[in-house]
Structures are given as C-alpha cells and as structure tokens.
Amino acid sequence: MRRFWLLIMVIVLQVSCNSQTEKINGISFVGGRDIVDASHIRPVLDINANWACLMPFGFMRTIDAPQITFDVERQWWGERKVGVETTAKLFQDKGVKVMVKPQIWVWRGEFTGTIQMNNEEDWRAFEKHYTDFILSYAKLAETLNAEMFCIGTELHETVKARPAFWRALIKKVRKVYKGKLTYAENWDTFDNVPFWNELDYIGVDAYFPLSEEKTPTIESLKTGWQKHKAIIKEVSQKVDRPVLFTEYGYRSVDYAGSKPWDSSRANSKVNLEAQTNGLQALYSEFWNEDWFAGGFVWKWFDYHDRAGGSNNSRFTPQNKPAEILIREHYKAH
Known part of the structure; x- marks a missing residue:
C-alpha cells in the first residue's frame, strides 16, 4: 500500500510539473500577399513553436474616422478570411x-x-463597425x-472612453466563439484595463523599456525587468488570470532595450547580440513563472529563406542568432 501511494504521489508531481512547463511558445505569423502552403509552415515547426498567431x-483612414474596412480584395491574401x-x-x-x-491599421x-471619436454619433458608428469586424472573425x-x-x-483610448462597449462585446463574442479569449494591451496601459476578469488571459504587448546600454547585457536587462515584472504579477494576482505576452520581441539594433516598441528606421545600426540578449533575459525572467502563460514573438514572415538575416535590423528573428535561441528555448519548454 505504501508503494502504491508513493507511485500516486510521483504521478501527481509529474503532472504538476508538466502543467507548469507547458507554455505557449508562439510566433506572430505575418499575413502576406502570397498564398502559403506547407513549405511556409515548416520553418515554424523547426523552431519548436506550438502556437501561431494569425x-x-x-x-x-484616420484615428477619428468610424469606418473600418476589412476582408476586401485589395488587401493582402494573408490579411483576409481566405488567408486566415x-x-x-x-x-x-x-x-x-x-x-x-484581428488588428486595425490606421492610415x-x-x-x-x-x-478616439469626436462625438457620440461617431462613437456609436465606430462601435458598430468594430463589432462587425470582430464578430466576423470570431465566427471564423x-x-x-x-x-x-x-x-x-x-486600443487604450477606446477602452478608457467606452468600457461598457467592451464588456458588451465580450458577451457577444462568447455567444459565437467557445475558445479562450484575450485582449492585447500596450505595455504602458495594460494595468488600466477594467475587464481582465471577463477574459481568460491578460494580454500584454511586452515592449517594456529595460536598459539604456548600447549592447545591453542579460543581467542589466533582467534588472530592468524587476519593476515591470512586479506590476505584471500584481495585476495577474488581482484579477486571478494568467499573463500572456500577445507580442514580445526586440529589434536587432543598438540600444534595443531602450525603446523596444520603436519600429522606425531612425536607428538601424545592426546589433544581433542586443536582440539575442533581450530575448534571453525575457525568457529567464518569465518562462518559469506559474502565473505566466507564454507568448508570441514578433514577428515571423512566410518567406523564411529571404527574411531577416545578419544585415537586418528589424524585429524578425529569422536567420539570425535569435532564431537559434528561440529554437532551443522552445524545445526546452
């Protein structure tokens, strides 16, 4: 009997450990102009990703125009329903x-x-268009x-101005879609979202400023994470929901940890080490936390053979040392 209970305890411990290590090891797969096939998926499998964000x-047209245009022929194939x-x-x-x-692109x-809309009439029009946009893809x-x-x-300003709309939208989505729900808020406003407890995950686009060093070391980046990590954990515990990095990543440039959200070409001095260090520090700080669900690296192109590379200063890790790091990390988790 004693041996029986010892066996049960071992099984329980194994299940517990497995549940804590099964992370969302994701990539943000860019919907391009060309039709994709199995050959475009293979490089994602090669880095051991178990999730893909489409x-x-x-x-x-502008930040105050209510109309949202979607799923039209002039869009790229990967951005439409057929591509998804x-x-x-x-x-x-x-x-x-x-x-x-689904995401919005403003001209x-x-x-x-x-x-943000200028008057109540425009707000109501925007909410109708946004609801149509979201429910269309929720049904898909x-x-x-x-x-x-x-x-x-x-969409922080809309969340701040119209929280009742968002709560109503969540209920509408739940009626047509039975899977897990999240919302992706920016790194500097995620703690002000009032409806996290109505979703399954706290979604954070994790471009937190961490270091002013030209080539930030892993240790300096980990130090930079501490104040942000404390807030992230506090929000998770307060609403009793796991945190998901709906986007995370770094450009392969000098000062990559200073303003990770910056996608401009102003700083294009290639620094592959800065990108790799940024990812390693993030993995070290978060992937072993039980309140952290995982994340989707930004971003992955379907044309893998010609994406990224040693002269590329953009976010993609493809054909860079960062790709090797991601492959090994995702394999281990």
Whole structure:
C-alpha cells in the first residue's frame, strides 16, 4: 500500500510539473500577399513553436474616422478570411495551435492607442463597425476550432472612453466563439484595463523599456525587468488570470532595450547580440513563472529563406542568432 501511494504521489508531481512547463511558445505569423502552403509552415515547426498567431487586418483612414474596412480584395491574401482559414488549417494539421488576432491599421501607421471619436454619433458608428469586424472573425475562429481569439490590440483610448462597449462585446463574442479569449494591451496601459476578469488571459504587448546600454547585457536587462515584472504579477494576482505576452520581441539594433516598441528606421545600426540578449533575459525572467502563460514573438514572415538575416535590423528573428535561441528555448519548454 505504501508503494502504491508513493507511485500516486510521483504521478501527481509529474503532472504538476508538466502543467507548469507547458507554455505557449508562439510566433506572430505575418499575413502576406502570397498564398502559403506547407513549405511556409515548416520553418515554424523547426523552431519548436506550438502556437501561431494569425492577424487579419481592418483599416481606418484616420484615428477619428468610424469606418473600418476589412476582408476586401485589395488587401493582402494573408490579411483576409481566405488567408486566415488556409493558414490556420496548415498549422493545425501539424499540431500547432492557433490564435486569431484581428488588428486595425490606421492610415500612415498612426498608433491605434490614440483612436478616439469626436462625438457620440461617431462613437456609436465606430462601435458598430468594430463589432462587425470582430464578430466576423470570431465566427471564423469558431469554425476553424482556433484555440484562442483576441478581441482587440492596443486600443487604450477606446477602452478608457467606452468600457461598457467592451464588456458588451465580450458577451457577444462568447455567444459565437467557445475558445479562450484575450485582449492585447500596450505595455504602458495594460494595468488600466477594467475587464481582465471577463477574459481568460491578460494580454500584454511586452515592449517594456529595460536598459539604456548600447549592447545591453542579460543581467542589466533582467534588472530592468524587476519593476515591470512586479506590476505584471500584481495585476495577474488581482484579477486571478494568467499573463500572456500577445507580442514580445526586440529589434536587432543598438540600444534595443531602450525603446523596444520603436519600429522606425531612425536607428538601424545592426546589433544581433542586443536582440539575442533581450530575448534571453525575457525568457529567464518569465518562462518559469506559474502565473505566466507564454507568448508570441514578433514577428515571423512566410518567406523564411529571404527574411531577416545578419544585415537586418528589424524585429524578425529569422536567420539570425535569435532564431537559434528561440529554437532551443522552445524545445526546452
């Protein structure tokens, strides 16, 4: 009998350990202009990713224009329903789970966090258009049996101004989609979202400033994480939800840890070590925390053979030392 109970305890401990280490090891798969096939999925499998984020887009002319245009012929193939459906099935056929994450692009790349209407009439029009946009892709996600759906990305001013709309939207989404839900808020405003407890994950686009060093060391980056990590953990405990980095990553440039959100070409001095150190510090700080669910690295292109490379200063880790790091880290977790 004693041996029996010892065996049971070993099994319980193994299950417990496994549950703590099964992270969302994800990539943000860019929907491009070309049709993808199994050959475009293979490089994602090679880095041991177990999740892929697919991002259809809707477009606004200005930050105060209510109209959202989506799923039209002039969009790239990967940004439309046909692209999301095809790509999702390709990933699922290989055992990779899928998050569908519809996003808005404002003309000229204005920050979506500043979207705000000028009057009540425009707010109501925007809410109708946004609801149509989100429910359209939520229904597609349900049809695809996608494991997760994201109801929005970096829309802080709309969240602050119209919290009741967002709570109503969550209920509408739950009626047509049965999987897990999250919302992706920017690193500097995620702690002000009032509806985290109505979702399954706290979604954070994790571009936190960490270090002013030209080539930040892993130790300096880990030190820089401490104040942010404390707040992240506090929010997780307060609303009793795990944290998911809906986006994370670094450009391969000098000062990569200073303003990780900066996607401009102002600083394009290639620094592959800075990118790799940034990722290593993030993995060291978060992937072993039981309140942390994992994340989606930003970003992965379908044309792997010509993406990234040693002369590339952008976010993608493809064909850089960062890709090797991700492969080994995802394999271990």
